[in-house]
Amino acid sequence: MRVERIANRQMGFIIFMIRTTFIIATLPVLTSGNAGQDAWASALLTLFVTVVIAVGIAALGARFPEMTVIEYSRKLLGKYLGGLISLGFLWLFLHIAATDSRLYAEVLVTGYLPNTPLLFIVSSMVVLASLIVYQGIESLGRLADALIFLFTAFVIASMLVAMRRIDAANLEPVLARGVGPVLSGTITPIAVGAQFIGISMLVPVLTAPKKAVSAAILAALLNGVVLVLAAVTVVGTLGPELGSRTVFPFFLMTRSLELAPRFLERVDVFGTIAWGFGLLIDVTLFLYCGSRGMSQLFGLRDYRPLVAPMAVVWALLAVHGYDDVFEVLALFRPEVIFPYITVIMFVPFLLLWAAYLIRRL
Amino acid sequence: MPTVSRFAWALVLCSVLLAGCWDIREPEELVHVQVLGFDVDEEGNYLVIAQSPMPQAAMTQSDKGGGGGGAAQPFLTQSEKGQTLSQALQNLHRVMTRELSLGHVRVILLSERLAREGIDPVVDMVTRERQLRLLAGIAVVEGDLDKLMRAQFPPESIPATGIGRMINTFGRRMAVSTSEPLLIKVVEYLRPGQDILLPRVRVTTAEPESKSTEMPGTPPMDMFGSAAFCGPRLVGWMGERETRGWNWVKTRNRRGLLLVELPGGCLASLLVVTSSATVEPVVDSREVRMKVKVQMGVSLTEVSGPAGIVPDLNLTDEETVLLIRRRLSEVVRNDIEMALAKAQELGSDVFGFGNLLYRKHPELWAEVAGRWEDIFRRLPVEITVETSLCRPGFIMNTLRTR
Numbered sequence: 001m002r003v004e005r006i007a008n009r010q011m012g013f014i015i016f017m018i019r020t021t022f023i024i025a026t027l028p029v030l031t032s033g034n035a036g037q038d039a040w041a042s043a044l045l046t047l048f049v050t051v052v053i054a055v056g057i058a059a060l061g062a063r064f065p066e067m068t069v070i071e072y073s074r075k076l077l078g079k080y081l082g083g084l085i086s087l088g089f090l091w092l093f094l095h096i097a098a099t100d101s102r103l104y105a106e107v108l109v110t111g112y113l114p115n116t117p118l119l120f121i122v123s124s125m126v127v128l129a130s131l132i133v134y135q136g137i138e139s140l141g142r143l144a145d146a147l148i149f150l151f152t153a154f155v156i157a158s159m160l161v162a163m164r165r166i167d168a169a170n171l172e173p174v175l176a177r178g179v180g181p182v183l184s185g186t187i188t189p190i191a192v193g194a195q196f197i198g199i200s201m202l203v204p205v206l207t208a209p210k211k212a213v214s215a216a217i218l219a220a221l222l223n224g225v226v227l228v229l230a231a232v233t234v235v236g237t238l239g240p241e242l243g244s245r246t247v248f249p250f251f252l253m254t255r256s257l258e259l260a261p262r263f264l265e266r267v268d269v270f271g272t273i274a275w276g277f278g279l280l281i282d283v284t285l286f287l288y289c290g291s292r293g294m295s296q297l298f299g300l301r302d303y304r305p306l307v308a309p310m311a312v313v314w315a316l317l318a319v320h321g322y323d324d325v326f327e328v329l330a331l332f333r334p335e336v337i338f339p340y341i342t343v344i345m346f347v348p349f350l351l352l353w354a355a356y357l358i359r360r361l
Numbered sequence: 362m363p364t365v366s367r368f369a370w371a372l373v374l375c376s377v378l379l380a381g382c383w384d385i386r387e388p389e390e391l392v393h394v395q396v397l398g399f400d401v402d403e404e405g406n407y408l409v410i411a412q413s414p415m416p417q418a419a420m421t422q423s424d425k426g427g428g429g430g431g432a433a434q435p436f437l438t439q440s441e442k443g444q445t446l447s448q449a450l451q452n453l454h455r456v457m458t459r460e461l462s463l464g465h466v467r468v469i470l471l472s473e474r475l476a477r478e479g480i481d482p483v484v485d486m487v488t489r490e491r492q493l494r495l496l497a498g499i500a501v502v503e504g505d506l507d508k509l510m511r512a513q514f515p516p517e518s519i520p521a522t523g524i525g526r527m528i529n530t531f532g533r534r535m536a537v538s539t540s541e542p543l544l545i546k547v548v549e550y551l552r553p554g555q556d557i558l559l560p561r562v563r564v565t566t567a568e569p570e571s572k573s574t575e576m577p578g579t580p581p582m583d584m585f586g587s588a589a590f591c592g593p594r595l596v597g598w599m600g601e602r603e604t605r606g607w608n609w610v611k612t613r614n615r616r617g618l619l620l621v622e623l624p625g626g627c628l629a630s631l632l633v634v635t636s637s638a639t640v641e642p643v644v645d646s647r648e649v650r651m652k653v654k655v656q657m658g659v660s661l662t663e664v665s666g667p668a669g670i671v672p673d674l675n676l677t678d679e680e681t682v683l684l685i686r687r688r689l690s691e692v693v694r695n696d697i698e699m700a701l702a703k704a705q706e707l708g709s710d711v712f713g714f715g716n717l718l719y720r721k722h723p724e725l726w727a728e729v730a731g732r733w734e735d736i737f738r739r740l741p742v743e744i745t746v747e748t749s750l751c752r753p754g755f756i757m758n759t760l761r762t763r
Contacts, residue, residue: 111491115383127373172720241551256495256544
């Protein structure tokens with residue numbers, strides 16, 4: 001059976017796009033804590049911490065270049081504890097994709113398609129994603145190659161248009177309330193660094209698995225830069241008060257801008273399309289991670305038979321896992337998401353690292 | 362992929378993609394609102410007035426040779442009441458044959474009564490509503506809003522176009538008025554230590570559409586100064602010079618014509634070409650004052666004198682240029698002082714001095730925020746004006762007949 005491979009570059013693109021998509025979705029540095037006008041500082045701190053998270057995940061993966069996290073968990077921690085941790089990771093794959101697609105469906109319903117059922121929007125995305133997963137990981141790599149230019153161009157275009165409306169007064173006073181509010185704005189985006197777990201499933205399919213760390217660092221750095229720029233443009237345009245009270249701040253910012261009056265006004269289309277591209281990559285990646293991980297956990301030879309049933313579960317969880325958008329956003333409250341991600345991902349990875357280092361001794 | 366599997370996927374795709382569109386909105390069933398008016402009645406009910414162009418009626422008029430008595434109006438103005446703005450908007454469908462689309466609203470007009478009661482519900486609605494965008498302009502109407510929205514606006518066949526152009530063109534460009542998109546006003550509205558200033562529209566000679574379909578000579582409104590708010594409530598009007606003074610400090614609308622009086626009763630018309638300002642809070646032993654410095658460059662566009670006689674004006678003479686600059690500085694300073702006096706009288710910090718203090722001295726702001734209105738009313742402001750005559754126009758000296 002031919003082993004499918006993607007380039008390290010493609011993994012970098014994938015990780016950059018899924019992380020940036022989340023920034024476009026909720027801008028958690030502004031909306032989750034009370035950083036207010038200092039959201040850019042929260043973004044800067046988040047950048048450093050998420051680089052560490054990306055390195056932690058990629059470096060461990062690079063030490064097991066032929067294995068996914070599902071496989072080396074059991075090797076390092078034993079059949080039962082490793083299996084338990086793997087189940088947690090599988091749940092995380094499912095939960096990330098379901099939540100991200102629900103958020104996208106919510107913005108489409110809020111901004112454009114109020115009468116369209118969430119199930120339709122989510123299903124469209126999941127059906128497309130499952131087709132790509134069925135075609136194999138190489139299709140995802142090529143899709144990332146194909147979309148990265150438009151994705152980046154649209155995100156940059158949105159921010160460039162916003163530059164005209166940035167009012168420096170919205171970014172002041174600088175750090176006047178100390179570091180507490182700044183730190184409060186970092187908790188959720190750091191916890192959402194859980195998305196980097198996708199790297200741990202991609203390392204064995206990379207053309208150069210041992211160089212996964214550099215691709216991960218680059219993706220995390222670029223994503224961090226976008227996060228800082230997004231924080232500056234959104235706060236500079238909407239102000240800290242309006243920005244932090246908005247459900248989708250980046251989206252509201254682009255809706256409130258025009259490139260040329262009466263000539264090119266609806267620039268929100270750039271952000272929304274970029275978000276759609278990123279979400280497709282996101283759902284595809286985690287559907288792949290989920291089905292592949294599940295097949296490895298239960299000893300199946302191929303993950304493909306699992307794709308369709310898992311896609312159904314994905315779509316249903318996205319639609320029925322949350323009663324409304326308030327419930328989705330409640331998940332991103334620092335006091336909810338940080339303990340959740342700590343238990344399900346950060347602690348298991350620390351255990352894996354500890355087990356690895358003990359074995360090396 | 363096996364054939365059966367491909368077929369299954371195709372079936373799934375078809376069932377999802379061809380199932381129909383839930384948000385279908387046929388263009389011919391829509392009416393695109395361009396101007397929205399918000400008012401409130403004595404009982405506290407909100408009144409929404411919506412004006413939309415009716416292209417079909419305009420086409421009918423042109424087919425009949427330009428309209429005339431009995432021809433259909435190329436616009437539609439409808440109003441309805443409700444306990445909330447959204448309900449009033451919804452109620453408009455009772456009297457409309459088409460579905461309202463708010464995606465093209467260019468201007469939102471507020472009645473004076475609503476503005477005096479408070480604009481919180483308007484801010485809430487325009488930021489929350491799905492179709493409205495914060496790109497629209499906003500103004501307060503002094504006079505009968507309903508009458509204004511039903512009047513003709515020559516030379517525009519559609520009043521909404523005229524209203525939009527007057528507010529968005531004149532208001533955004535001339536220093537005697539002010540007009541900015543909703544986004545900027547909403548952001549300012551939410552800032553600590555900042556009150557907002559909205560454009561003021563005066564209803565002049567508005568006649569309801571039912572009285573005449575012939576266009577009168579001038580639009581039934583004018584832009585005159587601005588409306589000053591204290592928090593969510595309108596507290597008073599600022600005149601043209603006061604609004605101009607505000608513009609010099611806030612450096613918003615920098616275009617404008619200033620007249621300065623020169624010796625011999627001669628008037629020089631000066632067009633502002635550059636204008637900038639810095640405002641700096643000064644804190645001395647917990648006492649606050651503001652230092653305002655305005656720099657302005659003007660171009661001479663005309664010199665005129667009494668009884669049609671233009672006195673000699675030699676711009677190669679340094680003394681003459683200095684005199685013009687000095688007089689200009691006085692005019693600008695007077696504008697600012699008038700604006701400041703009015704704002705302090707109204708207790709409306711439209712200059713955002715409080716916000717500046719919050720940004721530059723947040724610890725002091727925390728102490729004074731609760732009593733800022735009182736402090737603002739007697740806030741000492743030092744004004745420095747520097748002016749320059751940048752251009753003389755195409756001629757240096759006055760021309761005379763021999």
